[in-house]
């Protein structure tokens with residue numbers, strides 16, 4: 001096995017941490033489902049602008065390839081070398097963030113989950129992916145009244161129908177080139193679909209980057225209400241589905257950036273003044289351990305002064321703490337915007 005050739009311009013963590021000695025040690029290994037380091041780093045080799053450049057093909061990948069994954073996780077999540085997942089999903093009640101509806105357009109919390117016993121999306125077989133879809137579409141039938149809704153499979157939909165659903169945020173597109181190189185897009189849109197509650201405030205993306213992306217959102221600033229709805233849904237689903245979990249790594253996800261709580265909680269917020277004072281906004285975001293994205297999703301740019309602001313930490317911090325920190329940080333950002 002030859003040592004992989006990373007692009008000379010690549011700054012990916014996989015390139016920084018994969019030494020020839022580590023490669024020699026790990027390249028001959030295979031997980032029980034046949035996943036290898038060679039497959040795990042394909043996306044990082046093909047995409048020189050990768051930040052991480054490695055995906056997990058199954059739960060066992062995290063243990064078998066820990067000599068390369070642990071230093072990457074340590075660096076990305078800025079956790080101690082002896083990092084450990086910290087659970088804590090308590091009901092939260094906090095003061096309203098933006099009672100006058102002057103800044104916040106919407107709030108959203110999502111968690112990623114994979115089913116125990118199945119390979120993750122970059123490595124799963126066609127048949128197992130379809131089983132995952134069946135298990136999830138059965139499990140959602142037991143959701144409580146407020147979360148009731150329907151599962152819509154994408155298979156068989158005309159491209160124009162998918163376009164229409166995408167515009168209404170009731171579908172997710174085929175994954176980006178990072179996911180493509182990792183093998184996550186195979187057979188799209190087979191066995192992909194979305195469960196949406198009748199009020200469209202609770203959704204589950206099935207077989208996107210992870211088996212499940214469980215999402216709670218609404219057009220308000222009520223981040224606690226959104227989080228509490230997610231807790232309710234998760235609680236019901238975890239009686240029907242067993243999720244891939246590890247005491248040290250937390251919830252196991254395709255991408256090592258998502259492990260731990262696997263949670264991203266954020267708001268879409270209009271900041272007309274801070275938009276012109278980027279330095280101040282950046283310093284606030286860093287102080288409260290938040291991150292900025294465009295509202296079109298990951299790796300999109302800011303449009304019309306509307307920012308997506310969400311938590312940066314997911315590992316070694318509880319879900320409840322993430323929401324509390326987000327609340328404190330966003331309140332401080334709103335205060336700064338008002339004072340400008």
Ligand code: ARG
Nearest residue numbers: 050051052053054178255257
């Ligand atoms: N593999 C990509 C990279 O290394 C994505 C990383 C995080 N994003 C994600 N959707 N998992 O940059």
